[in-house]
Amino acid sequence: MSVFLTLFRLVGGWLLLAVVTGLVSGFSNASLLAMINHSLSLSGTQAWLNAGAHFSLLALLMLTTRIVSQTTFMSLGQKVKARLRNELIQRISKTPWLKMEKTGMARTLSVFTQDLDTLVVFFVSLPNLFIYGAMIAGCLIYLAMLSMTVFALALAAIILGSVGYQVAHGRALGLLRRSRQREDTLMQQCKTLFDGGREYRLNARRLRQFVDGELADNIEAVRKERTHGYVLYGLATNWGSVLFFSFIGIVIYALRGPLTLESTVITGYTMVFLYMIVPVEGVLSALPAIASARIALQRVRQLSDELEPEAPQRIEKAGVFSSLSLTEVCYQYEGSDGERFTLGPLSLHFQPGELVFLVGGNGSGKTTFANLLVGLYPPDSGEISLNGERIGPDRQALYRQQFSVVFSDFFLFGDVAFANARTPEEVDRLLHLLRLNHKVSFRDGRFSTTSLSQGQRKRLALLQAWIEQRPFYVFDEWAADQDPEFKEVFYRELLPALKAEGKTILAITHDDRYFHLADRIIKLEEGRQVPVHQAA
């Protein structure tokens, strides 16, 4: 029932319309049967004509309500899908980066595609559920009118069928739920197949191990769980059919004598029973769609809950950047194997126009510090102040807008968000300085191409950051994949030019031959700041 309540919340009155028209269609369908049965005993032209007119009206009602129900359910399926997609996208866009990182793209994509499609399939099967359900209910009422004893027997068969169905259903649901979780892993594994595509091609053994091992095992596990789940549903459906036919057989052949049923009454029963075969099987085969939809909705809701949005943000304009302070700031990773890495406690101060280098060995916490500094990771303790004001949870978004970052694994956009922050002449000048002017042009806020070498792409990412005109720049090992000539340009021309504009720069670097150019060097070791011993 919770599936319907959730869907009702999403589409409201339209769902009610689709359900009611479906029920009307089903009941009018059952009434048609009663009418046909009744008409067989009529005599006289007038009586036939009257019955014919009733028949036509009822048939028209049954058909029009069926069409309305089917089309409404179908369009509601797409509506729910679009609505949930929008809700999820809105939520993702408001989720702090750390939560997104933890949730992972594979699971999100899997919910976005498979689970939402499952809901659409559910909506497609809903008309049958309601129309057939009402037909069965109508037929049962008609049966009750014909004979209460036969009706009681039918009810007993239905109860027996439901108990059997529930047993299979509980087991099948568990299997389907487990297989859906496996599909997330499968999605992640397919991503690995692409992300590591080059490395796999260069290492055939690794590729085979992955494809024939983990990946094949998972595909097989999904196949088994799905097959078992659906076979159980199939068995439950057949159990329903067996009961149904046994019931028909018992009533028509075994109870005909004891119940002293006349052959005209028997004809009536037979018609009702035969009429019920299609709806009974239709309802039984539509039931797995409800189970799948329930799992899909649970997964959508779970993802939505996990993607908890940031605290409501204060609407205010940032003042001119004058200082940034970190006081006793700490951040800790909780590794899955219980291993922990702690950054801090760190107390640091930054001012406009400062060029600061952040150095330290691999794994010393430089990138973690950059994420913390720019507000992508919230500090576990300590505080960050901008222009002397503490940055609370309600000012995180505003705080982040102070920074332009080129991460070591940066994402290169084809356009620039703040195209007017620099003039086209300034952009052209920097394109020249970055030696990109022969490759890329910048028009109407877009770059002509991003199909460049890795080093060139990184230069373009720097250009984008520069165009944004933020007060604080962070470069994570920006020069690592630049040629020596361009390293010179970066350290001796670009960084000083940004500094001359009054920008604060934190550059994570291992290039010790340029360390003397920094105003200050921060060195990290195992997450803690240590003194720098710089060669003269």
Ligand SMILES: Nc1ncnc2c1ncn2[C@@H]1O[C@H](COP(=O)(O)OP(=O)(O)OP(=O)(O)O)[C@@H](O)[C@H]1O
């Ligand atoms: N997502 C994560 N979950 C758990 N631990 C992490 C995570 N990311 C990094 N770490 C751990 O935090 C430590 C610091 O990592 P970080 O990436 O900040 O180092 P770094 O100084 O930037 O290293 P490098 O010079 O190699 O880029 C490492 O020991 C790493 O194992």
